Amino acid sequence: MARLSREFYSQDTLTAARLLLGKYLIRRLDCGEVLAGRVTETEAYIGRCDKACHAYNCRRTPRTEILFAPPGHAYIYLIYGMYHCLNFVTEPEGEPAAVLLRAIQPVAGLDTMVRLRYGDRPLTPQRLRRLTDGPGKVCRALRLTRAENGMDLTGDTLFLCDSPEDAGLPGSEVPRERLRTGPRIGVDYAEEARDFPWRFWLEKEAQ
DNA sequence: AGAACGATCGACT
DNA sequence: GTCGATCGTTCTA
Secondary structure, three states: OOEOOHHHHHOOHHHHHHHOOOOEEEEEOOOOOEEEEEEEEEEEEEOOOOOOOOOHHHOOOOOHHHHHOOOOEEEEEEEOOOEEEEEEEOOOOOOOEEEEEEEEEEEEOHHHHHHHHHOOOOOOHHHHHOOOOOHHHHHHHOOOOHHHOOOEOOOOOEEEEOOOOOOOOOOOOOOHHHEEEEOOOOOOOOHHHHHOOOEEEEOOOOO
């Protein structure tokens, strides 16, 4: 289990967002159960130059405070009154920036993720496919809310690593031909920044 | 104090 | 494809 270090998060946000593809996200619940997923989609947000970033122009408010902390912390906020989004704080301390986690592929704790997402509703093939393919869904499936905002990603409760604790899974390397980039989702209000190609994802395996 | 808005999702046509 | 839910955050006054 090669846990990603604070130095990893301190690099520039576009690089971090791209390198995070294929990494494993580990989430330990209060009960001790470990959930894990492989990162398949990210977006970069950079306060200094990005009107889509909550900390654009280094805007410092109670909500954005954690973006000014040292790299390697979790930034989790409520969106649309109902959902949460998980980010990883990047860049050297004082440069407000983060990588938004948009999607993972479940690797461990699938049953628990299903329960957290759907409760007792029946699990259809469609629901299984869409279990963790959006930022709000990921937080729901991993039981992440504002209560976890500010968590240190070098700790034991929530962190990223190159390969999960129990082997038998592929490493975090990803073939170049599966890498994609494009404009970010849901930032049409952000003037010129709406077109920045700051979304990164892994194309699904050839069918 | 009040208002506007949102880095989403799921139900529905 | 469209649309409404729902409430914390932020800004204005």
